Amino acid sequence: MAFPTWVKYLAGVGIIFLMFFGAILLNRDSEFGGADGAGEEAILEIAPDYEPWFSPLWEPKPETESMLFALQAAIGAGVIGYFIGQETAKRKDEREK
Amino acid sequence: MHISEGFLSPFWAGLWSLVALPFVIYGGYRVSKIFKERPREKIMIAVAGAFIFVLSALKLPSVTGSSSHPTGTGLAAILFGPGVTAFLATISLVFQALLLAHGGITTLGADIVSMGIAGPLVAFFTFKALRKMKAGLGISVFFAALLSDLVTYVVTAIQLALAYPGGGALTTAGFLSSFGTFMGIFALTQVPLAIAEGILFVIFFDFLKKSRQKQFAEVLK
Numbered sequence: 385m386a387f388p389t390w391v392k393y394l395a396g397v398g399i400i401f402l403m404f405f406g407a408i409l410l411n412r413d414s415e416f417g418g419a420d421g422a423g424e425e426a427i428l429e430i431a432p433d434y435e436p437w438f439s440p441l442w443e444p445k446p447e448t449e450s451m452l453f454a455l456q457a458a459i460g461a462g463v464i465g466y467f468i469g470q471e472t473a474k475r476k477d478e479r480e481k
Numbered sequence: 482m483h484i485s486e487g488f489l490s491p492f493w494a495g496l497w498s499l500v501a502l503p504f505v506i507y508g509g510y511r512v513s514k515i516f517k518e519r520p521r522e523k524i525m526i527a528v529a530g531a532f533i534f535v536l537s538a539l540k541l542p543s544v545t546g547s548s549s550h551p552t553g554t555g556l557a558a559i560l561f562g563p564g565v566t567a568f569l570a571t572i573s574l575v576f577q578a579l580l581l582a583h584g585g586i587t588t589l590g591a592d593i594v595s596m597g598i599a600g601p602l603v604a605f606f607t608f609k610a611l612r613k614m615k616a617g618l619g620i621s622v623f624f625a626a627l628l629s630d631l632v633t634y635v636v637t638a639i640q641l642a643l644a645y646p647g648g649g650a651l652t653t654a655g656f657l658s659s660f661g662t663f664m665g666i667f668a669l670t671q672v673p674l675a676i677a678e679g680i681l682f683v684i685f686f687d688f689l690k691k692s693r694q695k696q697f698a699e700v701l702k
Contacts, residue, residue: 389687396684400677407542407673414546419634420483420583422547422666423641427488430645430659436487440582452580453538456573460534460553467528471692 482552482595482637482667483577486585493644498590501567504598508568511561521696529557530569532685536678537573537596543670551678552633555626556685558601559608560700570597595636604629608700618701622686627679634671638663 387395408416427434444452489497515522536553543549557566574592577583584592604625611621641663646655690701 392687393684396680400680403673403677404542407544407546410544411542411546416542416546416548418540419547419549419667419670420485423637423663424485424488426662426666427641427645430647430662431649434488434645436485437491438487438585438587440486440578440585442579443582444580449581453540456538456576456581457535460531460536460538463527463531464535467524467531468688470524471688475692 482549482592482634483574483584484588484591484637484641486578486582487587488585489588489591489640489644491587493640494587494590496590497588497594497640501571501590501593501598504564504567505571505593508564508566508571511564512568515561515565525560525693525697526565526569529560529565530572532556533569533573534576537577541674541677543673545670547666547670549634549667549670549674551674552596552600552630553678554596554601554633555604555622555629555678555682558604558629559622559625559682559686560697563598563601563605566601567593567597570601591637591640595640596633599636600629600631600633603632618686618690619683623679623683626682627675630675630678631668631671634667635664638667 512526515526532553532555534553536551538550540548540550552570554566554570557569571589571593574584574589574596578585578589578592607628608621608625611624612618638660642656642660643651645659646652647658647662648655686701689697694701
């Protein structure tokens, strides 16, 4: 197609964004609880007597937990951003040579 | 797909750990080999691991009204294969098990099998098969990344149904009834996330093709 690359990329990201925005609009009253937690509840429904035989060595407080999740995402995004920047600059250099 | 700490009996915890171990060791060996022999690919290993790091940290809303996270394993599986992916996914899962109490040490083996091995294996072979059938790079990446994500959650549902069959005894009927329950929780929620992950990797591979075509000629041709 004749669209410039950035338009295609933006369209892709736009579709992704709309999917999640749509999910929120379709379920306005929902809590959007995690599937992992729902899985745990289902286990306790199937086997109400089950006692977990091991518990986490350390559990962060909710605020710390969201910070650590953000940190995990930031580390990953940082590496990807570095790579994309480096590659883009390299390509630009080659074009200008 | 993270099974909470202590929620697999010692039998299942041990079994899945035994299944995961050789893949992770082989993956670690492959990573160290690539670092030594093809140092220019180091950055790609880092980027492949980084995608797993970011995407497995994002809890996204799904049309089912619950949240889940993608896996990000598609890039690693397509470029480096299931061994390296198992190793990279383990880093992410250990981070979450130790620092976030998300997943656990006793359930690490099962989580590595679903996210680091089963999904990426399917992705790897899907990509190979589609390319062999002369499918375009974009289409092949889309389905490989989508399945890497979705299969991960299907395998979690299988693992939980094996450990918690309906009625308590591991019979076919008991397994199937629990499998239905866990598929409803995990797989359905995951469908839109898997599609989104597919689109994201199509964009990234299109970008990659323009700058690293020679380096990964076999994959990107």
